[in-house]
Amino acid sequence: MSRVVALIDGEHYPPVVRFALEQLAAEHEVVAAAFLGGTEKVDLDGGHETYGVPLVSAPSAEGAVTAAIERYGPDLVVDLSDEPVVTSADRFRLAGIALAHGVEYRGADFHFSPPTAALHTVTPTLGLIGTGKRVGKTAISAYVARLLKARGHDIVVLAMGRGGPAEPELIRGDEVALTTPDLLELAKQGKHASSDNYEDAVMSRVTTVGCRRCGGGMAGETYFSNVVEGARLADSLGKELLVLEGSGAAIPPVHADASILVVGAGRGLTYVRDYFGPFRLGKADAVVLATAEEPNASAAEIEAIRQAVEEARPGLPVATTTFRPAPIEPVDGARVFFATTAPEAVLDKLSAHLEDEYGCTVVGASPHLSNRSLLRRDMQRCAGEYDLLLTELKAAAIDVVATAGEEAGVPTVLCDNVPVPVDGGDLDGVLLEASRLALERGAERGA
Numbered sequence: 001m002s003r004v005v006a007l008i009d010g011e012h013y014p015p016v017v018r019f020a021l022e023q024l025a026a027e028h029e030v031v032a033a034a035f036l037g038g039t040e041k042v043d044l045d046g047g048h049e050t051y052g053v054p055l056v057s058a059p060s061a062e063g064a065v066t067a068a069i070e071r072y073g074p075d076l077v078v079d080l081s082d083e084p085v086v087t088s089a090d091r092f093r094l095a096g097i098a099l100a101h102g103v104e105y106r107g108a109d110f111h112f113s114p115p116t117a118a119l120h121t122v123t124p125t126l127g128l129i130g131t132g133k134r135v136g137k138t139a140i141s142a143y144v145a146r147l148l149k150a151r152g153h154d155i156v157v158l159a160m161g162r163g164g165p166a167e168p169e170l171i172r173g174d175e176v177a178l179t180t181p182d183l184l185e186l187a188k189q190g191k192h193a194s195s196d197n198y199e200d201a202v203m204s205r206v207t208t209v210g211c212r213r214c215g216g217g218m219a220g221e222t223y224f225s226n227v228v229e230g231a232r233l234a235d236s237l238g239k240e241l242l243v244l245e246g247s248g249a250a251i252p253p254v255h256a257d258a259s260i261l262v263v264g265a266g267r268g269l270t271y272v273r274d275y276f277g278p279f280r281l282g283k284a285d286a287v288v289l290a291t292a293e294e295p296n297a298s299a300a301e302i303e304a305i306r307q308a309v310e311e312a313r314p315g316l317p318v319a320t321t322t323f324r325p326a327p328i329e330p331v332d333g334a335r336v337f338f339a340t341t342a343p344e345a346v347l348d349k350l351s352a353h354l355e356d357e358y359g360c361t362v363v364g365a366s367p368h369l370s371n372r373s374l375l376r377r378d379m380q381r382c383a384g385e386y387d388l389l390l391t392e393l394k395a396a397a398i399d400v401v402a403t404a405g406e407e408a409g410v411p412t413v414l415c416d417n418v419p420v421p422v423d424g425g426d427l428d429g430v431l432l433e434a435s436r437l438a439l440e441r442g443a444e445r446g447a
Contacts, residue, residue, distance in 0.1 A: 004028040005074040006053070007065065007094070009085040010038030014050050020080050021053060028076065034068040036061040036094075038085040061086060065094050069101045079107035089274060096279035099219055115221045117255035119228045121235040121242055123156075124442020126435055127256030129220070129246040131271040131280060134341060134370075135264030136290035136323055138196045138394075139417035141245045144260070144431050145204035148241065149174075151432075156207045156234045157200045159245040160227045160252055163192030164212030168230035171208045173201030180412045183398045193398040196245060202393055203328065203416045209234045213247055219276050220251030227252050241439060249280075257445070258285040258438035260431065265289050265305060265320075266296035266343070273308045281309060286317045286434040292422050293322040295345045319430040321419040324353050327390055329413045332359030334388040337379060338415075339401050341369045341394050354390070370395040379404060390415050 006024060008017050017033075024030055035057040056068040065077070077098045079091065086094065091107070098105040099114040106112075128144065130137040141157060148155050171178070178201060186193040197210030211230035215223025231254045234242050244252040261284035263272055271277050281287070287309055292302045302320065309318055325340070331354075342350060344367040351362040364382030368374035375396055389412040391401040402412040421427045 002028045002075040003073065004030050004076045004078050005065075005068045005072055006030055006033045007036055007077060007079045007081050008033045008051065009036045009081040011082065011085055012080070017080065018051055021051060024078060024080075028078075031072045031074060032056055032068050034061075034064040036064060036081050036085050061090060062093060062097060065097050069098065069103055074103055076104045076106060079105065092275045093278060096219075096276050096282070099276075099279055100282045112219060113221070115217070115219055115251050116253060118253045119231050120255040120445075121231055123235050123239055123242040124439050125242045125244055125254065125256045126438035127244045127246070127252065127259035127283075128262065129249075129251050129259055129280065129283070130262045131249060131264060131277065132267060133248040135262050135267065136288075136417065136419070137246065137262045138199050139323060140260070140262050140288050140290065140419055141196075141243060142200050142203040142416070143419050144435070145200060145206045145243060147428060147431055148435060149204065149206055153435075154240045155243055156209060156237055156239040156241075157197070157204070157243045157245060158209045158211065158227070158230050158234045158252065158254075159196035159200055160211040160213045160222075160225060160230070160247045160250070161192075161196045162213065162247060163195045164197070164210050164226075165191065165195075166212065166226075168226055168233050169197065169210040170233060171197060171201045171210065173205050174207050177205065178202050180398075180402050180414060183393075184402055184406060187398045187403070194394050194396070196247070199393040200245070202414060207237065207239070213250055216248055216250040219279060220246075220249060222250050222253065225253065227254060241435065241442075251283075256283075256438070257441035258434050259283050260286045260288060260434050262288045262290055263305065263309075265292040265302050268297075268301065269304050269308055272305055272312070278312050281312045281316070284313070284316065285437050286319070286430050288419070288427070288430070289318055289320045290419065291322055292320045296322075296343065317430045317433065319425050319427040320422040321425070321427055322422055323417040324420050325350055325390075325392070326416045326418045327354075327358055327413050328416055331388060331390060331413055334360045335363045335386045336360045336388050336390045337382050337386040338362050338365040339369045339375060339379075339389070339391040339397065340365070340367055340415075341392060342367055360388070360390075369397060369401075372396045372400050375400055376404075386410065388413060392417060
């Protein structure tokens with residue numbers, strides 16, 4: 001029989017609540033009730049006698065739920081409250097508290113289950129999760145891999161994606177340098193040669209394991225994936241650290257000893273403050289606030305996100321960054337067409353950076369790397385003007401950009417997205433500290 005904490009309010013007449021608790025007790029052990037607020041129909045001076053179960057109250061609904069869970073250790077929270085005491089937004093916050101404690105949260109027509117760690121590896125693990133797609137998570141993951149490799153750590157990156165392989169795929173990026181022709185050949189075999197595991201292997205020259213997933217829940221669970229099988233493969237390699245790279249807002253179903261949360265500043269405050277943003281913050285040992293510059297986000301918007309993080313998790317390390325393109329081969333003197341997933345509003349800034357830092361001339365650029373039709377249109381407009389294609393290794397980089405280059409006899413150079421600290425922040429220090437925590441906690445649990 002499941003242990004249940006019920007959530008109740010003072011806008012329901014106490015005999016009605018007591019009736020509901022008795023009905024609930026027919027199937028569960030109701031160990032306590034958390035009082036969320038409301039005074040119209042209740043006299044709380046009655047305490048335990050009012051409802052027939054121990055009553056937990058606090059200055060806030062969040063405090064009452066947290067106290068009840070920590071005091072009584074339920075398996076399940078059942079929400080018997082209603083508007084106006086708690087709104088839908090409030091309920092997401094309460095559900096996030098329950099899920100963070102590993103407790104299910106149910107109501108009249110909703111049910112949230114905590115994402116499960118289906119596997120604990122022997123290898124210490126560092127999780128990289130995001131608030132959504134296109135926040136720069138893979139670029140941060142690749143940067144972490146390079147940073148750790150440069151400091152002598154032997155790592156493996158497990159990447160799960162919506163275009164990943166049917167069977168977990170091992171790439172010895174530390175031994176073999178994949179080239180654009182290699183990726184073209186993989187694409188011809190029907191593989192998604194721009195998947196995250198290829199990007200990690202190419203940009204960081206580390207061992208990677210590629211996995212697939214389909215379907216993402218609001219709290220980060222996936223509907224289908226082969227990540228557990230991939231993690232077992234990665235765990236068998238005897239590496240010092242396993243980096244678990246999430247996909248979009250999905251969280252790998254493998255225990256992480258420490259986690260870094262990548263937040264896209266341009267997505268806005270709601271991804272941190274609302275829905276399951278606080279839940280994801282609760283899992284994090286560090287935050288990377290990415291694309292944190294104009295025009296992606298204003299200074300006021302960036303500061304609001306930082307304040308929301310501080311309010312939810314006081315003292316949590318935050319590194320504020322943006323990205324700059326970095327070709328992995330020389331492009332100086334070339335007339336370049338540049339393909340990216342970055343917003344159109346920053347194309348001029350990125351193109352100027354390429355010209356200033358790498359000596360090329362950008363004759364055309366497209367922000368439509370993730371829209372094949374628009375990408376082809378942009379390339380056709382500049383046909384004959386460029387003698388080199390430069391592309392991020394994402395989306396249609398291989399099956400459209402590099403394929404078109406092969407057909408036209410124009411070389412394709414791949415381009416990394418390098419995170420650059422904003423306002424003099426210590427990005428490397430934040431990332432290395434999270435990695436240290438992962439190694440330390442992994443050792444403590446017997447890894």
